[in-house]
Amino acid sequence: MIKEKITQAIDILKEKNVDAWLTFVRESDTVHDPSLDFILGTSCTWQSAFIITQEGLTAAIVGSLDVANIESRGCYGEVIGYKESIQEALHGVLQKLDPQTIALNYSTDSPLADGLTHGMYLNLMKYLRKTPYAKRIISAEPIVAALRGRKSPTEIERIQEAVQLTLVMFDRVSDYIQVGRTEKEVAAFLKEKVKEARVELAWDPDYCPSVFTGPESAGAHAGPTDRTIARGHLMNIDFGVKKDDYCSDLQRTWYVLREGEAEPPDDVRKAFDTIREAIQLAAARLKPGVEGWIVDDVARSHITSAGYDEYPHALGHQIGRFAHDGAGLLCPKWDRYGKMPHEKVEAQQVYTIEPRITLKEFGVATIEEIVVVTDSGCQFLSDPQKEIYIIKE
Amino acid sequence: MIKEKITQAIDILKEKNVDAWLTFVRESDTVHDPSLDFILGTSCTWQSAFIITQEGLTAAIVGSLDVANIESRGCYGEVIGYKESIQEALHGVLQKLDPQTIALNYSTDSPLADGLTHGMYLNLMKYLRKTPYAKRIISAEPIVAALRGRKSPTEIERIQEAVQLTLVMFDRVSDYIQVGRTEKEVAAFLKEKVKEARVELAWDPDYCPSVFTGPESAGAHAGPTDRTIARGHLMNIDFGVKKDDYCSDLQRTWYVLREGEAEPPDDVRKAFDTIREAIQLAAARLKPGVEGWIVDDVARSHITSAGYDEYPHALGHQIGRFAHDGAGLLCPKWDRYGKMPHEKVEAQQVYTIEPRITLKEFGVATIEEIVVVTDSGCQFLSDPQKEIYIIKE
Numbered sequence: 001m002i003k004e005k006i007t008q009a010i011d012i013l014k015e016k017n018v019d020a021w022l023t024f025v026r027e028s029d030t031v032h033d034p035s036l037d038f039i040l041g042t043s044c045t046w047q048s049a050f051i052i053t054q055e056g057l058t059a060a061i062v063g064s065l066d067v068a069n070i071e072s073r074g075c076y077g078e079v080i081g082y083k084e085s086i087q088e089a090l091h092g093v094l095q096k097l098d099p100q101t102i103a104l105n106y107s108t109d110s111p112l113a114d115g116l117t118h119g120m121y122l123n124l125m126k127y128l129r130k131t132p133y134a135k136r137i138i139s140a141e142p143i144v145a146a147l148r149g150r151k152s153p154t155e156i157e158r159i160q161e162a163v164q165l166t167l168v169m170f171d172r173v174s175d176y177i178q179v180g181r182t183e184k185e186v187a188a189f190l191k192e193k194v195k196e197a198r199v200e201l202a203w204d205p206d207y208c209p210s211v212f213t214g215p216e217s218a219g220a221h222a223g224p225t226d227r228t229i230a231r232g233h234l235m236n237i238d239f240g241v242k243k244d245d246y247c248s249d250l251q252r253t254w255y256v257l258r259e260g261e262a263e264p265p266d267d268v269r270k271a272f273d274t275i276r277e278a279i280q281l282a283a284a285r286l287k288p289g290v291e292g293w294i295v296d297d298v299a300r301s302h303i304t305s306a307g308y309d310e311y312p313h314a315l316g317h318q319i320g321r322f323a324h325d326g327a328g329l330l331c332p333k334w335d336r337y338g339k340m341p342h343e344k345v346e347a348q349q350v351y352t353i354e355p356r357i358t359l360k361e362f363g364v365a366t367i368e369e370i371v372v373v374t375d376s377g378c379q380f381l382s383d384p385q386k387e388i389y390i391i392k393e
Numbered sequence: 394m395i396k397e398k399i400t401q402a403i404d405i406l407k408e409k410n411v412d413a414w415l416t417f418v419r420e421s422d423t424v425h426d427p428s429l430d431f432i433l434g435t436s437c438t439w440q441s442a443f444i445i446t447q448e449g450l451t452a453a454i455v456g457s458l459d460v461a462n463i464e465s466r467g468c469y470g471e472v473i474g475y476k477e478s479i480q481e482a483l484h485g486v487l488q489k490l491d492p493q494t495i496a497l498n499y500s501t502d503s504p505l506a507d508g509l510t511h512g513m514y515l516n517l518m519k520y521l522r523k524t525p526y527a528k529r530i531i532s533a534e535p536i537v538a539a540l541r542g543r544k545s546p547t548e549i550e551r552i553q554e555a556v557q558l559t560l561v562m563f564d565r566v567s568d569y570i571q572v573g574r575t576e577k578e579v580a581a582f583l584k585e586k587v588k589e590a591r592v593e594l595a596w597d598p599d600y601c602p603s604v605f606t607g608p609e610s611a612g613a614h615a616g617p618t619d620r621t622i623a624r625g626h627l628m629n630i631d632f633g634v635k636k637d638d639y640c641s642d643l644q645r646t647w648y649v650l651r652e653g654e655a656e657p658p659d660d661v662r663k664a665f666d667t668i669r670e671a672i673q674l675a676a677a678r679l680k681p682g683v684e685g686w687i688v689d690d691v692a693r694s695h696i697t698s699a700g701y702d703e704y705p706h707a708l709g710h711q712i713g714r715f716a717h718d719g720a721g722l723l724c725p726k727w728d729r730y731g732k733m734p735h736e737k738v739e740a741q742q743v744y745t746i747e748p749r750i751t752l753k754e755f756g757v758a759t760i761e762e763i764v765v766v767t768d769s770g771c772q773f774l775s776d777p778q779k780e781i782y783i784i785k786e
Contacts, residue, residue: 026504027504027505027717029596029597029715029716029717030427030504030505030715030717031424031425031426031427031504031505031507031508032424032425033424034423034424042597042599042600043596043597043599043600045717046729047729063729064705065705065706068615069599069600069615069616072615072616082729083705083727083729084727084728084729085727085728085729086729087728104511106510106511106512106515107512108512108513108515108516108519109512110512111419111420111423111424111510111512112420112423112424113512114424114510114511114512114513115424115510116510116511116512117499117504117507117508117509117510117511118497118499118507118509118510118511118513118514119499119500119501119502119503119504119506119507119509119532120501120507120511121511121514122499122501123501126501139512203422203436204422204435204436206435206436206462207436207462222461222462222465223462223465312457312458312476313458322422322423323422324420324422324423324438334476334477334478335477335478335480336439336440336456336475336476336477336478336479
């Protein structure tokens, strides 16, 4: 897969007309540049430079003791070891290639394209002082965004498997949820299923899964509490697994019937249906070329025009090796999202769609689905939740 | 433990006379600033600022959906949520505190103090433009170095437990090593022991453990190969476990007797003894106040004056939550180590000591021990290897 992704990176460099992509790292087990998962697949210790050019040349410059490990992978045409300083070998390679543009992994807006630390940036600038290369530096954000975003069939298959496994676990937890059980108990049940399936949680175990029952629950990204499930609660779970390095991230909503109720009250049903419709409307608008904020706006407007508050977050994010992956978001034009809302959707990207409505009296209604962008639209990788799940007692 | 470490951080800020320490991060599960393990202990999603002052004030500014999770930890006096941009809340806190120095997590020399990405640095500079604070920025390297380096009794106890467990596993693998087994088989045996003990490997499973048998083996930091153990081989293993978040990192050396040999040849014994002596001499020199390069030089000179090549790496590194932890190294004054060789040793730091000699005919002799620095010297946390381990067949 590393070789596949390096080949894809070369194609992307050609497409974006960037001469060279330089990933500059050290002690990669401590502060880990996430691009390494696509172009290295192992660790390095000392200051290391991984260079890929649009002409298809690949070179790794690494500490002498790392040479054997990197060479054994067979992913770099040239592996150069150094003992005292990387500077000379780095100059040598750059002089030979003479790239007019050198893309580095920094980005103000995309966390996953921002793997270069500030200290390593300063080191590189020191090495490139008095060379022409310091002025040829650009951000690798478009390269990283394309490389992470455009999934290969293998990558899509892995996400699909994580999604299907998660849906099975949601079915299982539906039978477990009952009045009197706590958020923590429900979370522990799901964590046990994850262990049994020998997969990992998709994000921090502190809030994967998140479980929220009833009004005034802790709100997204909080961990489960000792709050007990009670009649009249809207309940939701935000949960994902990582299987073969690829993640799912889904949400489902339940309602616990009150005494004498045969179905959820109209307010609950209406909120749930508004969420469901918002997802379908957004999916219908999601296709290559559209800017992310437009898709967000479709869902956001549907919810606000039905009289609800807007959700305080993005409609959706990409998913991949991380639950939050890739660059472009389906998000409003808020400052905290930088230029992400203006990124154009591309085929083979995988997005979540996850609007939310809070009902003061009942709790939170939210569904999160996962779709893959096709050449002309998108396809659901998750089987969308059509009806609110009912808990009778 | 987070609260303990935040208290320690406040003391360190006073000692170094730094007004405020600002950790500025986002999506902390993707690119993870290792300082968060000491001052947060959970994840955050949007741009987040964690501020600790020498006057003992603590403030977290986080995306609104992260507030509940951070508040529930109870580690920050003030937790401020924002929806669209962190800028206003950040200005507010800085104006109130008016720090004369603001330490950020970047460092040209210390990877663990370099958790701030270059993109986030640029974002921060944008937010601080037109404020007096941009010019008050300094590197947090001395703070992070002290906070990670000076271990609490609990931290030392955890490292000790990881070390003892590793030594037990070395005993077990000694019985497993025999002529005809491969490096990969030996590594698999140790990995199985790690699973049985329900702990983790201390570094990348690609080369934890590293197993090297005989001459012309792959060299440090390479993974185990299909090379088989044979008579006349010097063999060594580099291995560590992570138990309760703290690591060990140890090396031991074996010799496989040739037909008719009752003990290792003189060349092997002499190299082993030179390594063993180098460790004891270095440990005798290791005490608070001494610069790292001096300790390295004691071992390096002992080895070169015995007629061997110098080892192509540092004598030792600190250990903690990572196998390579802290800042100061016991290393030569090579460019690749920046100013690390001049960092002064401090009490309560934990170091490895790991010189190496390569014998062209036999393989590599290397021992790695672990010591904790005391007020007047150092103590071994590992039981030092005194004799080369003998494999008879």
